[in-house]
Amino acid sequence: MDVYQALASPVRREILAMLRDGPKSAGELADAFDLSKPTLSGHFAVLREAGLVASEREGAKVIYHLNLSVAEEALTGLMDVLRIGRPSGKPKGETP
Amino acid sequence: MDVYQALASPVRREILAMLRDGPKSAGELADAFDLSKPTLSGHFAVLREAGLVASEREGAKVIYHLNLSVAEEALTGLMDVLRIGRPSGKPKGETP
DNA sequence: TCGGAAGTTAGGAAATTTCCAAAATAAAGC
DNA sequence: GCTTTATTTTGGAAATTTCCTAACTTCCGA
Incomplete structure (x- = not known):
């Protein structure tokens, strides 16, 4: 599964949002959702x-x-696809 | 279909990339892919x-x-999900 | 060592996505 | 009106995604 596909699920985006604040265990993450643990594990x-x-x-x-x-x-x-500003960070082989 | 799901397909991202350079007709866009026109219309x-x-x-x-x-x-x-920089543009109800 | 807690794997059902060929619609030109 | 060009809609097959329960593995503490 590629990264854009991975970002397409609201559940997975929420997981990422939870991880912004620091590392969390699988169970800790899973408890935040109304889904089974195997589903979250997936x-x-x-x-x-x-x-x-x-x-x-x-x-x-x-x-x-x-x-x-x-x-x-x-x-x-x-x-790049949308040709709008970059996130702060190093540019990647482009002439500014 | 929501916007993140829409961005998940490489074909659709390529369509957007083509449209960066200006408006294009359905046929013009469709010709760039090795897919049927009904598929592109979808x-x-x-x-x-x-x-x-x-x-x-x-x-x-x-x-x-x-x-x-x-x-x-x-x-x-x-x-916001990833808490990394914003694209240039107006902030949206956030205290800077 | 046995039992419980934490996660993952296996197997499968339901829903969604991706694609195509055929048919339908829309506009233009003769 | 009829034909051609441009695009969408329809109907359906194949693949993928999402979710579940049941069974398994791993680790720790009594």
Whole structure:
């Protein structure tokens, strides 16, 4: 699943929004939704495949955290498509 | 179809990219893809429903053009989710 | 070592998306 | 009016997405 597809689901965008404030465990994230844990686990997998989040095992828990650089790249790609301003950050091989 | 879902398809993103350079007719756009015209017409409908493009009849042709303000709003929404910089433009009820 | 807590995997149903060919609509020109 | 050009609508097949329950794995503490 590519990054734009990953961003298309409201549930996954909400997960990302929750991770803005710092890493959270799978269960902590899952509790915020009215969906089963396997369903959420699936959404985590999509975000991980897209590179938008990374996970680490910490004891019995699995901690997810945002991967800002990939997220920023996706946004930059969309901005290029629409030719509107870039997010603050390094430009990428373009003559300004 | 919502705006993020509309942006999830590579075909539709390419259509938007083509429209950056100015309005184009349905046929002109369709010719750029290796897909049938009805398929492209479907993609146009999705983009129109999402508000990302608008269309006007001009004689026998239908001209599509980008709706930058809606596109910008979508981008801003994603930036809020990820808490990274905004595209240049008016802020939206936020204390800077 | 056994039991519980935290997550993921497996299997499958329902809904949505993506695409096409055929038919229908719209406008222009003869 | 009839034909041609431009585009959309219809109907349907194949693929993908979203969600669930049940079963499994992993880790920790008693």
